[in-house]
Amino acid sequence: MVITIQFDSNQPIYEQLRNQIVIGIGTGVLGIGDKLPTVRQLADDLGVNVMTVNKAYAQLKNEGYISIDRRHGAKVNPHPTGQECYKAELEEELKLVISEASIRGMKQEEFISICSRLFGAIRVQY
Amino acid sequence: MIIIPLLIPSLILLIVLLFTYLGQSKHNNGILFGVTLPKKALEHPKIKELQAAYRKTYWIYAGIIIILFIPVIFLGKLFAFQFIYFFVWTALLITLMTLPFRRTFRIVMKLKRDNDWFVGEKRVVHADIKLSQMKQAMSVSVYWYAIPLLLSIVPITLSFILDDSLLRNTGIASLAMTLVMIGIAKAFEQSKAKVYSKNSNINIAINRTSRRYWSILWLGLSIFESLNAHIAYFLLTSKMEITLAAWIGDIVFVSFIPLAAIIYVHLKIKSMESSTLESDGDVIYTDDDEYWANGITYHNPNDKSIMVPKRVGIGTTINTGTSAGKSLMYGIVILVAAMLIGISFMMVRAEYTSPEIHIREDGVVSIDYPMYKFKFNVDEVEEISLADTVPSGFKSNGEATNKYARGNFKLDEYGKTKLYIFKQNPPYIVIKLKDIYVIYNEKDVANTRELYEELSTLVK
Numbered sequence: 001m002v003i004t005i006q007f008d009s010n011q012p013i014y015e016q017l018r019n020q021i022v023i024g025i026g027t028g029v030l031g032i033g034d035k036l037p038t039v040r041q042l043a044d045d046l047g048v049n050v051m052t053v054n055k056a057y058a059q060l061k062n063e064g065y066i067s068i069d070r071r072h073g074a075k076v077n078p079h080p081t082g083q084e085c086y087k088a089e090l091e092e093e094l095k096l097v098i099s100e101a102s103i104r105g106m107k108q109e110e111f112i113s114i115c116s117r118l119f120g121a122i123r124v125q126y
Numbered sequence: 127m128i129i130i131p132l133l134i135p136s137l138i139l140l141i142v143l144l145f146t147y148l149g150q151s152k153h154n155n156g157i158l159f160g161v162t163l164p165k166k167a168l169e170h171p172k173i174k175e176l177q178a179a180y181r182k183t184y185w186i187y188a189g190i191i192i193i194l195f196i197p198v199i200f201l202g203k204l205f206a207f208q209f210i211y212f213f214v215w216t217a218l219l220i221t222l223m224t225l226p227f228r229r230t231f232r233i234v235m236k237l238k239r240d241n242d243w244f245v246g247e248k249r250v251v252h253a254d255i256k257l258s259q260m261k262q263a264m265s266v267s268v269y270w271y272a273i274p275l276l277l278s279i280v281p282i283t284l285s286f287i288l289d290d291s292l293l294r295n296t297g298i299a300s301l302a303m304t305l306v307m308i309g310i311a312k313a314f315e316q317s318k319a320k321v322y323s324k325n326s327n328i329n330i331a332i333n334r335t336s337r338r339y340w341s342i343l344w345l346g347l348s349i350f351e352s353l354n355a356h357i358a359y360f361l362l363t364s365k366m367e368i369t370l371a372a373w374i375g376d377i378v379f380v381s382f383i384p385l386a387a388i389i390y391v392h393l394k395i396k397s398m399e400s401s402t403l404e405s406d407g408d409v410i411y412t413d414d415d416e417y418w419a420n421g422i423t424y425h426n427p428n429d430k431s432i433m434v435p436k437r438v439g440i441g442t443t444i445n446t447g448t449s450a451g452k453s454l455m456y457g458i459v460i461l462v463a464a465m466l467i468g469i470s471f472m473m474v475r476a477e478y479t480s481p482e483i484h485i486r487e488d489g490v491v492s493i494d495y496p497m498y499k500f501k502f503n504v505d506e507v508e509e510i511s512l513a514d515t516v517p518s519g520f521k522s523n524g525e526a527t528n529k530y531a532r533g534n535f536k537l538d539e540y541g542k543t544k545l546y547i548f549k550q551n552p553p554y555i556v557i558k559l560k561d562i563y564v565i566y567n568e569k570d571v572a573n574t575r576e577l578y579e580e581l582s583t584l585v586k
Binding site (some may be wrong): 001002003004005006007008018021024032034035036038041042043044045046047048049073 | 256
């Protein structure tokens with residue numbers, strides 16, 4: 001999968017990286033057990049600081065999306081962890097997104113249909 | 127005939143620069159005249175006009191530069207100045223060749239802004255996850271360099287057994303070139319994998335081919351250079367008469383093969399890139415023009431890489447946005463300037479200074495000459511004679527032109543010798559000391575004879 005980093009964005013680089021990897025896993029572009037490049041390899045190919053990629057990987061590891069093995073490098077995790085606390089976070093995030101959409105006049109039906117369409121692109125299975 | 131060693135590199139440089147800049151008038155990788163443009167921009171009449179005028183201008187400039195070379199041929203008598211003019215001519219060549227490109231670049235940039243010919247995103251970078259992870263294995267293994275390393279180390283060890291310093295130097299030269307090629311190969315291995323398309327398979331296919339070809343080329347060149355060192359050794363020790371034609375043939379061979387190989391690989395990969403991407407619908411376009419201020423140099427503080435692929439020409443260029451890049455650039459400029467000024471100074475000095483010999487009351491003979499002075503006592507002289515010729519040999523360190531030789535040499539009959547001679551100007555005073563020979567003469571034959579009389583009287 002191709003990662004695109006925008007230098008002009010408000011979003012910090014590590015966050016863009018983390019988000020795109022998560023979406024990659026969700027849409028199946030990155031399969032379960034797929035190897036990720038090492039921090040150095042990815043930093044070299046993006047032309048960004050190693051610390052930035054390190055931060056993104058660390059966050060992904062903490063959130064349970066990838067596991068990092070000293071010997072074999074980073075891999076997409078077969079088993080996500082931390083389901084309970086995640087649901088609480090999800091509600092908070094959705095509250096914000098739904099509020100923003102509603103304020104702009106979007107109705108529940110339209111919102112749900114957008115969600116359905118996006119779920120259609122999801123390929124990840126456990 | 128010193129002209130030919132100056133003529134060949136000049137010709138190569140002129141031809142390479144000419145074709146490099148002429149090539150910029152074609153739309154390559156979305157870039158024309160150093161500016162990222164969409165295909166539709168090529169239809170614009172002003173662009174077509176520029177392309178024709180540009181090519182014509184380069185042929186005219188090439189003609190001017192060739193004419194400017196002519197003084198080099200006529201300055202043969204004044205060796206130091208011939209060389210200095212040659213340096214100046216080379217600087218002129220490099221500068222003049224960029225001018226039409228830079229003028230056209232500015233015009234096209236303005237056209238781009240006026241016509242809103244923007245394509246691709248700005249200030250973005252792409253990386254392909256699968257590609258980055260597989261990149262390492264795409265170059266040929268560094269362990270293959272054991273071959274040229276062996277070709278270097280074996281002569282060096284043999285040279286100690288056989289006490290052959292020429293063989294040792296051959297091995298050292300081969301080793302140095304191998305280490306340089308290993309450095310280049312490693313740097314290349316770490317260079318950014320290029321993302322061409324949203325399709326990972328295409329990215330992997332193109333990168334795999336190009337990295338394989340380049341890494342094999344570096345290995346091949348390394349072995350080629352090692353073999354050349356050995357060939358040079360055999361030629362020099364074969365006691366064959368090495369004609370000027372043979373030397374020139376060898377120089378041409380050694381310069382052209384690597385050059386041809388590099389150009390071949392570059393063109394082959396370029397054509398593979400275009401044919402693969404032609405049928406791809408997901409090509410990724412980026413507009414990096416803001417980092418290429420004049421189309422030639424790259425300045426991007428956001429990019430951590432110190433070296434990036436050039437836009438104009440083959441190879442990599444320095445990213446002046448990094449502190450290491452800035453240091454590298456200034457370092458090179460200072461180094462080159464110091465070398466040119468230093469060498470020019472030394473050449474002019476050597477041209478207008480002659481060795482001077484002084485015989486002191488206490489029998490100490492001193493030869494004064496910048497950097498190569500020498501002293502000995504008349505008591506140390508085992509033999510002194512007058513010779514009509516000086517045997518040939520190699521320079522260990524010193525100055526040698528077709529007119530004079532000063533410094534430390536290893537000659538065929540005499541071994542270690544200090545020369546202070548005007549060539550083709552017999553007789554020569556040959557002084558044998560315990561471990562070393564000294565051969566001296568004056569510009570004026572009468573002076574040489576007089577000096578010989580004086581010295582041989584003292585030696586008795």
